Amino acid sequence: MTSLSVETLAADATETITSVGNAQLGIAVLAGIAVIVLLITKFKVHAFLALTIGSLALGAFAGAPLDKTIVSFTTGLGTTVAGVGVLIALGAILGKLLADSGGADEIVDTILAKAGGRAMPWAMVLIASVIGLPLFFEVGIVLLIPVVLLVAKRGNYSLMRIGIPALAGLSVMHGLVPPHPGPLVAIDAIGANLGVTLALGVLVAIPTVIIAGPVFSRYAARWVDIPAPEKMMPARPSEDLDRRPGFGATVTTVLLPVVLMLGKALVELVVDDPESGIQRVTDFIGSPLIALLAAVIVGMFTLGRAAGFTKDRISSTVEKSLAPIAGILLIVGAGGGFKTTLIDVGVGQMILDLSKNWAIPTLLLAWLIAVAIRLATGSATVATISAAGLVAPLAADMSTSHAALLVLAIGAGSLFFSHVNDAGFWLVKEYFGMSVGQTIKTWSVMETIISVVGIGFVMLLSLVL
Template sequence: MTRLSVEMLAADAPAPITSAGHAQLGIAVLVGIAVIVLLITEFKLHAFLALTVGSLALGAAAGAPLDKAITSFTTGLGATVAGVGVLIALGAILGKLLADSGGADQIVDTILAKAGGRAMPWAMVLIASVIGLPLFFEVGIVLLIPVVLMVARRGNYSLMRIGIPALAGLSVMHGLIPPHPGPLVAIDAVRADLGVTLALGILVAVPTVVIAGPLFSKVAARWVDVPAPDRMLPQRASDELEQRPGFGATLATVLLPVVLMLAKALVDIVVDDPADRIQRVFDVIGSPLIALLAAVITGFFTLGRPAGFTKDRLQRTVEKGLMPIAGILLIVGAGGGFKQTLIDCGVGQMILDVSKSWSIPALLLAWLIAVAIRLATGSATVATVSAAGLVAPLAADMSTTHTALLVLAIGAGSLFFSHVNDAGFWLVKEYFGLSVGQTVKTWSAMETIISVVAGGLVLLLSLVI
């Protein structure tokens, strides 16, 4: 396992914008995070504004000149949005196209038609995992809730037996698998290889979602035995369409970016020659930008055309897909600004210097930092981008695989114990008609299981690869 190294590439790092000692920097980090937590939890300030103010508070507490702290924040914000902003936008377009064309309904209905009885919870995991690849977590919940309620009511299942596997599939995709914003930001921050991270993320995600989904749902159903709430099911997109895309075409479109990125990773391993023409081709088509762009353009024909979308309808779908992500882009960008302020103040090097004598593995440290920020702020994205900024210097002497595992450790920690300061907690509570206590016993427990199991698997993988 890669441990905290005594020797890092500090000589090549730019001079910090402050001359503060370790103690002052440590206090500055606590001040910055405390300001962010307080503004989000007590004053209900938007995370973008909280991260902005927290970054400036960090710089001030570290004794950095205000103009340099502002430059660090804006530089980090711009670099982060430049690195992942287009990918988030493309993912949002693909998700909206999938929902509006009825392609998501086609996947759901086809899988449900093949499943029944004891296989239903496993079918729900499969549905949520496939649908969750291009969708943000909140969008995935809204899309899958009608299916969960319908299946639970039609099959006379406990709501938890059906709902927990679906939520587990969505949450695991959100925390561990690019092109979701959190993993993308962490990959960019620690300079990890996207293809390797994706491959290892799938390897960690499969057993994690099995344990936290179908297996834990048996326990959750005993703890909270509730039926599907008696409410009107929202109308599905395909109910308004004369025709919807085929199952095979829809599935191929959703999986296209994943296949292209994995193919790039495989070619990089097999060929391992940057000058080779084949590797150069796959480096292009397997880049996240091209892979997602290819999926979106393909979706215009495989999803939009069968649904009868005109050019104007496609344009409206793209616009509607882009509108909701403004807040996400700002939060992710501000998180990058906070990360850059941490780095420029010398916090990363401070962590390395202070932890030279520690025996704690770097991956465990990354997981613990993400857990602490997640518990404090309630946001998995804020936890991911903040933790990635803090531990990014640890990746300097890591191998490609261990750098990818560092990303996954951060992602796993960012999912730990969702509670009342997390918007996802209230989404689940209200949609499923649960009390706060019941939501803690089911949703919060499931998130904790995902975090612990995924974190444990990451540490285990670091011992063998």
């Protein structure tokens, strides 16, 4: 990065709220992150409160006035929620419609009816990846676990042979592919192009999920050979419905926002004329807000009405979808506040100054930062938000494709080695009836493979783009 770019960025940036040196700023960053880590891991404080307190601690250690620190935090919180909050809400609505209408079950049953034998792990990856696009990770697990257990029992498969591919599909979508909250927040913080990030994310996700899913599941099944636990086979969500949406309509609805956003990115690359009529149209319909809103509206008919839902039932489904995401929105918003506080106290400029002499590639640096925060906090979302805030200034002179790869590097790092401080670890352990050691040998190793393979493909793409 040239000195000119640093000066240009500094001129455009908000004036810092403190004037301490880089050494104290570095200590302030470590102290702020340490406060967040200790609150989450040691004292079991909710991530929203931990990020809020950590932001105030960061400002205090950096010598910033308390009132200005509060303004920085609240400004960042508001900006972040305004940027991605609506998208998270729309994604939650679409996911709830998919689950409650039986559309997810239709996808599962249709694919499983055409798969068998050695193809079953690959079918599970496909199911989890398609369903995982609009669903949060935890919701995806709850939805897919009954299917995984049922397939493993009826087909006499090893639970790990079926379960690991499904978990890999969900996890890869969660970490690398928008419109999931983590990638969306990173895109917003770094200023990356969503369509390009989505396209490259899918490109990285495909080989990553193959290696971490069907391929690794062969070894996981040898290391941990356990039967499907009977007690964890609940009724499927759509068993009380008289009918459910068709396979084609369901898949079309789920993929609609992806197609619209990719179409926008493709037209930008081919036409490259903001005044062009077709590009103006695709810029509008391919924007994340409109693409997801269109999918939700279409889903009310292709999913809700197709399942026999009345207007009141659809309204109730939408209402119920929003309550569970309140915590996610607060965490994401507080993460945005922490990111803005980092920038306003001058950490962004400090990293720009120091990075001129770093030999480590920016993409690898972003991955390592996300890995460290993920290991410490156990939260992929916190890792993504914090890492994006720290490395965002380094994206100033990046090309569109490399800014997108920076988002993916952070996303890959945020998935590294899930262990006992991660709620997902315990969710998988309990659903699959495993011990802590067995969960580490399967789930934790799978997450690490996703992270390492993901950054590997990101680095390869950076050489050709």
